[in-house]
Amino acid sequence: MGSLLSSILSYVLVYRYAAIFVFNFGAAMILPLPMSATLLAVGAFSSQGYFNIWESLAVAVSSNVLGDLADYLLTRRYGATIIRKLKIDQSRFFVQFEEELRHDAAGTVFSSRFAGSLSSVVNLLAGFVGVPLLSFIIPDIIGDVIEPTVILFVGYILGIYWSNASDIFTLLAAVVATAVVLFVMFRIYRRMARRNGSL
Amino acid sequence: MILLSIALVVLVVFFAIAIVHLKRLEFIDQQRVEVSDFLRSHGSLTADDVSLITSWMTFDYINRLFKLPEDYLKTSLSVSDSRYPQMSVYAYAKASHTSTATSVAEVSSAVRDYLIKQANPVQ
Numbered sequence: 001m002g003s004l005l006s007s008i009l010s011y012v013l014v015y016r017y018a019a020i021f022v023f024n025f026g027a028a029m030i031l032p033l034p035m036s037a038t039l040l041a042v043g044a045f046s047s048q049g050y051f052n053i054w055e056s057l058a059v060a061v062s063s064n065v066l067g068d069l070a071d072y073l074l075t076r077r078y079g080a081t082i083i084r085k086l087k088i089d090q091s092r093f094f095v096q097f098e099e100e101l102r103h104d105a106a107g108t109v110f111s112s113r114f115a116g117s118l119s120s121v122v123n124l125l126a127g128f129v130g131v132p133l134l135s136f137i138i139p140d141i142i143g144d145v146i147e148p149t150v151i152l153f154v155g156y157i158l159g160i161y162w163s164n165a166s167d168i169f170t171l172l173a174a175v176v177a178t179a180v181v182l183f184v185m186f187r188i189y190r191r192m193a194r195r196n197g198s199l
Numbered sequence: 200m201i202l203l204s205i206a207l208v209v210l211v212v213f214f215a216i217a218i219v220h221l222k223r224l225e226f227i228d229q230q231r232v233e234v235s236d237f238l239r240s241h242g243s244l245t246a247d248d249v250s251l252i253t254s255w256m257t258f259d260y261i262n263r264l265f266k267l268p269e270d271y272l273k274t275s276l277s278v279s280d281s282r283y284p285q286m287s288v289y290a291y292a293k294a295s296h297t298s299t300a301t302s303v304a305e306v307s308s309a310v311r312d313y314l315i316k317q318a319n320p321v322q
Contacts (some may be wrong), residue, residue, distance in 0.1 A: 004256040006253070006254065007255070007291070009255045010255045010256075010257065010287040010289065010290075011285070013255075013257040013259070014257055014261050014285050014286070014287070041234075045260075048263060048264060049263065118230060130287055160244070160248070160251060160264075
């Protein structure tokens, strides 16, 4: 178990739901924190009576949604300035990804909830391209309910042996994230090919 | 197309590394994933389970996990830190100026002694 995860778990045990909220909020915004393993552990702690799984789920969902919303509103307000200063808009991938988001905001937002750090990128882009709030928040909430629910309940079932499975669970989460990234990239490629007339 | 190919290569390499890592952990051969152990995951813990104690656990959590009286570890380990029981074994090790491994061993030993006494009360 990594030292970062160990530190987070100690804080979670001491500061409980407040710690879950803070770490999950930070991860939802952009911080590379091992929240899948953390929520797996929280699910296990719930099975031991140390947490209430429904309260844990409510905290995880609300912190996820608020973190995503913070990213979205940040770029909605300041996005154009930042992206122009960093010259990100000159990247071809950025332009294509932006077009994908404009074309299917709900699908891209929803699927990116399961794609690790890509979800933060999508949040920032959604605000930048001006995706309507409802088109962003509804698929965001749906995805943010499904992901922690699965993780918490898997942890609950695993109980004290959650740490045995955390490596394989992290691997599975990475596989799902990779699959989502590939899916989005495939859609971008297909749109580019259609425009060039090769499909 | 090139991007997709690169992504596929990355995925294959990632899987290969993960499989080697899992084999090294002998994950597939681990006894703990047997059904009986799985069923035990929600039952009461015994003296054999003290190996679960790690440095990130707090005394409060260990008390709940092993159903210990709240002040048992405080008394048996002479913990004077006011943060008890809301302090981790790692924090206890730092406060005691001992290594984490030593503190985990001390806590595990104290828990084991209690559980053995509970299981075999002196008549």
